């Protein structure tokens with residue numbers, strides 16, 4: 073990181089900022105400022121000029137207005153669990169981080185209407201627990217749910233393990249309140265399922281990664297809570313079996329498959345090694361496994377057709393006969409189900425703790441392309457980088473793979489791994505684009521994939537994105553260096569996917 077600040081805001085600006093948020097909202101401790109400048113993997117690319125924690129939409133509006141008037145850049149921030157280096161500064165000392173951590177109130181729960189109104193800084197797990205306390209369910213669920221905030225989930229359009237059945241965070245939103253880059257407040261906090269009044273403005277801000285404004289409140293959907301859940305861990309011969317099993321399970325379960333996660337043996341071993349307290353679900357080691365969940369909102373046997381677990385058992389018995397399943401276990405207790413999910417969710421943590429570098433591509437392809445894509449892409453990557461260890465895994469049910477690679481054994485530093493990752497980048501992303509897939513399924517673009525987006529999306533798509541950015545943020549102050557460059561000469565400070 074350079075030693076000099078680019079263009080630090082004046083002390084008069086800082087005084088005005090402090091006056092808006094008061095002592096409670098101004099972060100001054102250098103360690104805390106450093107914390108808010110560092111991403112989840114410990115990567116610090118830039119540093120903040122100031123970090124503020126507003127408590128109301130009025131404060132957010134006043135902060136952004138002040139920044140707009142003084143051409144000071146703004147970085148909206150949630151729980152800093154994003155993986156694309158998007159929620160932290162990438163410039164040196166001329167950006168104000170606006171952390172939403174103090175705007176953490178649940179404003180309304182309406183179980184009858186199946187809605188909840190929340191401030192942007194509410195932690196995802198709090199939303200899940202609040203829904204459950206009303207016998208309802210909020211389906212977005214991620215490994216980072218104890219820290220990430222709903223504003224961050226909305227801004228990254230987070231996915232997770234239930235997208236197959238419920239859709240991603242975009243599907244959860246009914247209305248938003250947003251502070252625009254000039255400080256004005258757009259109040260779109262409506263709880264409408266039908267609203268065909270021209271352009272769908274809320275959808276602009278979902279997935280925008282804070283480049284178009286700061287989300288301050290949201291009306292989100294909640295759902296009936298499942299009363300009968302079967303969680304199965306199934307060893308399978310290959311990814312084709314995963315596709316076939318999922319297709320048949322949707323029919324056999326009455327279309328109640330809520331998750332279907334593909335897990336590679338190398339990834340599983342890494343989690344068992346680095347995340348303490350987890351049990352291997354099956355006695356033998358297998359190259360491929362599926363974690364599948366079926367859920368019903370009716371209690372077991374209420375419909376006279378047996379529990380979900382019984383139905384899954386019958387389904388698996390047939391799958392064994394067809395050779396689609398090699399071994400399987402169905403969780404007999406909540407603890408066993410939690411263990412299976414902890415293995416699935418422990419992959420990112422295991423990579424972070426692993427002393428050997430690894431990288432991961434968050435890509436999606438049409439579900440039916442997955443088996444062939446894995447085979448071709450593995451072969452191409454191993455040929456280009458001998459010794460690389462592919463361990464593709466992810467959300468089989470919605471076509472989203474977290475295509476991960478362990479570095480060859482002799483490569484022990486991120487710096488040595490970087491040129492290899494560049495090669496893999498090209499191979500993986502070009503193959504994805506060739507079959508009309510996406511180079512970012514759920515993690516976003518951030519600073520990491522900004523140039524990849526320019527490489528992989530058409531000039532028409534990029535023009536539309538630039539036009540939207542220019543229209544809403546003509547001064548370019550809102551989360552600069554993330555998602556899209558308006559000017560092709562704008563320098564890029566790139567983050568990295570290497571862990």
Ligand SMILES: Cc1cc2nc3c(=O)[nH]c(=O)nc-3n(C[C@H](O)[C@H](O)[C@H](O)COP(=O)(O)OP(=O)(O)OC[C@H]3O[C@@H](n4cnc5c(N)ncnc54)[C@H](O)[C@@H]3O)c2cc1C
Nearest residue numbers: 150151152153154158159215221223224225231281282287
């Ligand atoms: C262990 C682990 C597991 C994960 N699993 C998944 C997964 O399964 N699926 C998935 O999709 N992601 C996953 N993620 C990524 C991450 O958790 C999500 O991207 C999450 O939605 C980020 O939320 P956050 O509050 O931490 O946002 P941050 O990281 O703070 O910010 C992310 C982006 O949103 C912007 N932003 C934040 N709040 C606001 C706001 N109020 N208004 C406007 N912009 C805002 C930031 O500027 C930034 O661009 C995982 C991460 C970890 C560490």
